[in-house]
Amino acid sequence: MRHTIRHVRVTPIAFRDPPLLNAAGIHEPWALRSIIEVETDSALIGINETYGEQAMLEVLAKAAPALQGLSPWDLNAMEARVKALVQPAGARSEFLGEQISLAPGTHVSKNVAKVISAFEVAMLDLQGQLANAPVVDLLGGAVRTSVPFSGYLFFKYAEHIGSPYRPDPFGEGLSPEQLVAQARHMMDHHGFKSLKLKAGVLPPEQEVATMLALAQAFPGTPLRIDPNANWSVATSLKAAEQLQGVLEYYEDPAPGLEGMAEVARACDVPLATNMVVTDFKEFAQNVQKGCPVRIVLSDHHYWGGLRATQQLSRLCQTFEMGLSMHSNSHLGISLIAMTHLAASVPLLSYACDTHYPWQDDDIVQGGRLHFEDGSLRVPRGPGLGVRIDPEALLRLHDNWLHCGIRNRDDLGQMRKYDATFTGKQPRY
């Protein structure tokens, strides 16, 4: 029997997101995603989760006809059709405000890769159902039965301005002591074995003091800091010196490939990025500069999908670079897709980033997924191994209808707290 795709449904959703601080500002009370359902004429449904900003919803709607009449196996044809439907021409220079550096997933130049990824995972979910195999098997099989994630620490306020809902259980996170407590909470609840601090928020000396406090509180735990390019080269190098022996890798301290190259020349900790190597073209530029960036923090949502990330892995291996994973605020479907992918890629040996512990809701049947010792087990059921909870989908779509947010705007949100905040980078 031939299975043919006949329908694509895209449902925008919103879920609670704590007041997490970053270089661009602060998270709004609601984070946006969209849920993809790809249905065959045989009534199979493949699912996925991706970005939910207005521009993304529009491009998904524009690209959805690409799937009409394809078999779930026709990933290459889907990619060609999406490329034809979603014109990236001239998009390279268009930016959505100043947030691009923080969230490459919001850049319109990535529309083709984002849409391909959105559809690819749902089609792989269908393939897995057809072949009675988990997605990880379609990617060559698991090289690990569970995937390690890291505890993702944020400077944060105790609650959102205007108190839109009950405050999160983490409380304020501004001082080194509060961040150590936050890390302990993360590790106690989820068992994470490594920690990452989102920095570029407070004056660098406070952030360095926080890292040193974490190093002291959790000796032997791999630690990373990510100032999101909000530090000058001089600040980056000074902090590197103060953090000697503390960092597993140093993520995006200074802006631009040139800034990263300057830091790399004077610093012996490997540099990681999700800001200057965000597509294959930038990968080539980094190679042509002699690989100042040594570790790519990939994200299948904007790299073009699970297979494209596997190809990225081969590129990293070829040029003796490392690979790990970046994340944005997301729910369980994205987490599971990351898990299948990471389980299939030998090179993905660093613990992956995830915002998941900062959310308190989910869209998948059975509710929130659980980390064991900081790792997530790779599901063995067909496809992704998770299904959508229809009631949760209604509830989260209802959030979207009522939250009033249509585009992520960390900068605008920050101005509600501090009208003088410019978001100009590098701040320090």
Add this chain to the structure above:
Amino acid sequence: MRHTIRHVRVTPIAFRDPPLLNAAGIHEPWALRSIIEVETDSALIGINETYGEQAMLEVLAKAAPALQGLSPWDLNAMEARVKALVQPAGARSEFLGEQISLAPGTHVSKNVAKVISAFEVAMLDLQGQLANAPVVDLLGGAVRTSVPFSGYLFFKYAEHIGSPYRPDPFGEGLSPEQLVAQARHMMDHHGFKSLKLKAGVLPPEQEVATMLALAQAFPGTPLRIDPNANWSVATSLKAAEQLQGVLEYYEDPAPGLEGMAEVARACDVPLATNMVVTDFKEFAQNVQKGCPVRIVLSDHHYWGGLRATQQLSRLCQTFEMGLSMHSNSHLGISLIAMTHLAASVPLLSYACDTHYPWQDDDIVQGGRLHFEDGSLRVPRGPGLGVRIDPEALLRLHDNWLHCGIRNRDDLGQMRKYDATFTGKQPRY
């Protein structure tokens, strides 16, 4: 139901091969391959075809236990196990005589990649049977329904020394007129739309004259020449000038990446290779040299399989290089595997090389495969879409038992014709 691999059978075979001349010498009367059969406890059999030299048979035997107990989906685990079983340590500097430059597939440093490829294709054939999908679908689906091949022309003698069997129908091929007739025979019988001449055999002026005769006889037909690094840089550049406007690409004129780089600096035809970029490490070296080689002639048999070649395609795309396919003497299973692969890779837009028309026997059920207009249709049945003919397997194994050849030795064979032949390269 879980399907588990319980047995691997490797059957060496030999088949008639015409007296084709090349830089290293001349083909022997029998070409060697091996046929792989991977059997599950559910009695499914996945098949493949690969190298058949003694060293390859030994390494296949050493690696075969790797498959024991794996699911056909466990390609990544298979790769890890093969790596562990097949020690490439120190192998980099070992050469099997002087043939390495001609046939990277004979190099022991490629043992891991060769064995992984040998097993991967057979496992993909099993996966296709499990999923009821052709191998091309497991690779992302077909971007073309048939794959174009090129007519592969050789200088040749009318028959082998000692007349081991009835001469092939092509007759002698030494003069430009004879090669034009050979090309016409190829095009009439198979419909090829492009031509490649294996050169590095006769004095360069005769080979250039042959190319000019082909250009005149078949105007508009893409033409390529492959001197197999048997020309000096000066000879390469002189020939490039004489062939101005004639070549689609220029394959391996001069030896080594440095030699190719020298040619590239003074020549505007893109250089192609299956000699200086034969693995991912050499790919990186070519990039670091500014990409003097612009087109990689891949060969899944030594690049590590169909998935590795897809990854190679992404590497080529990333560095704005082209991709096509190299071949050695082979039968239908290899041809079909190449076809599934080429059908799945958008970048594989050049007509692929194949020695297939030089063979007169086959191992697949139904006998010899047929080109239509120079292209081969991608089979739509499960897996590879071809099965082994058991009688043909017995017959070709019997050839192997009696042919007396255990390692390809074009140089030794040439010395039977000309005791003074040294095979020293570059000859011209």
